[in-house]
Amino acid sequence: MNLEQVARRAKVSTATVSRVLNNASVVKSTTRARVVKAIEELKYHPNLHARSLAGGKSRTIGVIASNMENPFFFDIYKTIESDAHTRGYEVVMANTDYRSEQLVTSVRLMIGRRVAGLAVIVSEMAPELMDELNDARIPVVFYDVGTPRGNVTNIRVNYRRGIEKVVDYLHSLGHRRLGFIGHHAILGPINERMKAVMDAVARIPSLEVRTAADADTLEGGRQAARQLLSNGYEPTAIICVNDVTAVGVLRELRERGLRVPQDVSVTGFDNVKLSEFCYPALTTVHIPREQIGHIICESLMSKSGKSAVAEAEIVIDPEFVLRDSTGPVPPGK
């Protein structure tokens, strides 16, 4: 079922059918009606591949994230999708699961699809891959990628400020022995986030911190908590890299008979919906996901218009959110 058959049935040329499909106003209304009728009768659906190929544009934007299971990323995705739709764009998503080969595959897939723009929401990305993307002349927006290269917009969260707020608050409650739970991608002193944590703690001499890591899933958080508490270390407060992980930690503590916040305080990061709904509700740091989604989409759209916009860095300041999972250090600890 193709354009030509529709054209034949409506007794017009393929160009006219194409014009009808693309809402060109030049078509006479009686002709248009004939064409529409033929389309319906034949149950015709335009071939999007042919369209993209012939038109030289795909009207599609790609979103690559490291873990769509985490509602934080999904919220960003949803905003992008909604914004894109209102502008007549489609969105294709790819999940990398924190695997760098998967990231390479996904990026190439997006290039192959000739997406009109690409949002990359992963914490780590090889410089060569950034170059590859840059050479493909695809407008790109990074979220939270350490050191971007090329003509891209990079959106960063001031993680440092966020973590400082958390550390300061815990310190004000009298906590001294802290735990930090991250995930593979960010553990290691090279990582910006990891450094932020270490620096925030180092500012206050009386503070001590140990770290543990796993993927940012419920189960991962639990495993990491187990690991953190396994070698006799008894933190009075545990800082988590995000809310999902924190919920996993909450469970492990419960299982060990440790009450939150009476025995141990726990903090999350992101302020996803779940952080309000778990028990106890998490003290966390809000990151405005919708705003991030809007910025990404807008930036992508403006870039695909002009040829070469100067690269930009956008920094977002997170807000501290006080809930029920934090409390004063237990007496005698």
Next chain:
Amino acid sequence: MNLEQVARRAKVSTATVSRVLNNASVVKSTTRARVVKAIEELKYHPNLHARSLAGGKSRTIGVIASNMENPFFFDIYKTIESDAHTRGYEVVMANTDYRSEQLVTSVRLMIGRRVAGLAVIVSEMAPELMDELNDARIPVVFYDVGTPRGNVTNIRVNYRRGIEKVVDYLHSLGHRRLGFIGHHAILGPINERMKAVMDAVARIPSLEVRTAADADTLEGGRQAARQLLSNGYEPTAIICVNDVTAVGVLRELRERGLRVPQDVSVTGFDNVKLSEFCYPALTTVHIPREQIGHIICESLMSKSGKSAVAEAEIVIDPEFVLRDSTGPVPPGK
């Protein structure tokens, strides 16, 4: 950057480049090396649209779900994706957000992309849309769509059995006044699931039930609970259509000072990871999402091979999972 330029640089024909790209073994290794070199030097990425168009196949399968935010659907999606990848297929996803126009749009988009197969994981679908899909000759697998039409495989969960197990268990604990929390799509006596609930309750004369609904989100569950409890009704047990909703209900009960399970019992459905991690851990019904994902993928693959396989219905029997959110009816209730 296209095939021709690569061919020119490697001093071969476009056909040979194409053969290299598609791993045809007929190419002499020295020629292959020249081509690979040219591809790398030019940073060439094949245009997937052209490939699909010329090849007449897309090696892509589509997945449409009503709410990817719910980990239940996402788990199915992930399994499909992983299975598809091992077979060299790509996956594109679409989220309908329970909106029927969005479903129509998504289905047409998939047809337009000429996907090799399509999984539709939504509870409700207009018959005309099913016909449209059928006419497009795309292999389709439905999950949990009420009354499928055309040459499709339909995977159903024996919801009836699942809900009976829940109702029977609550009855055995002495509960009489029940609440059921669904979501828009399933409320209304026509719906299979709704009927299952009503029938399961009707079997036992002493039982009474009232219903409330909202979307299957944390917030939606909370709203629905509020609605259910707003008009003086005091159920001693609340059955939820899924786990996410149940976690929302848990929060509302906590806010009202009602203890679970001492004052009110709550049950979920699906047995997503979160159901173990929330507090209290949910008594629920397990639905094997990975199995469903595997079946979907396999069915799709086998269909795209043969021309017309007989339609099939696969029914999955759910299992009752006892945890901490259910207990005996409070004395005097």
Next chain:
DNA sequence: TGGAGTGATGTAAGCGCTGTCATCGAACGT
């Protein structure tokens, strides 16, 4: 009355691939 202007439609050349068929040189058997 004739040419310019205009609105509606047709013609046809690609877009970047794949896949069929043709070609060509080398090795082989007789």
Next chain:
DNA sequence: ACGTTCGATGACAGCGCTTACATCACTCCA
């Protein structure tokens, strides 16, 4: 020495669209 076979490669016709550009029938005004 000559036809045969075969492995390796090239030529080229599409796939189903979009989009200049051409065309054609009118209308309008000098």
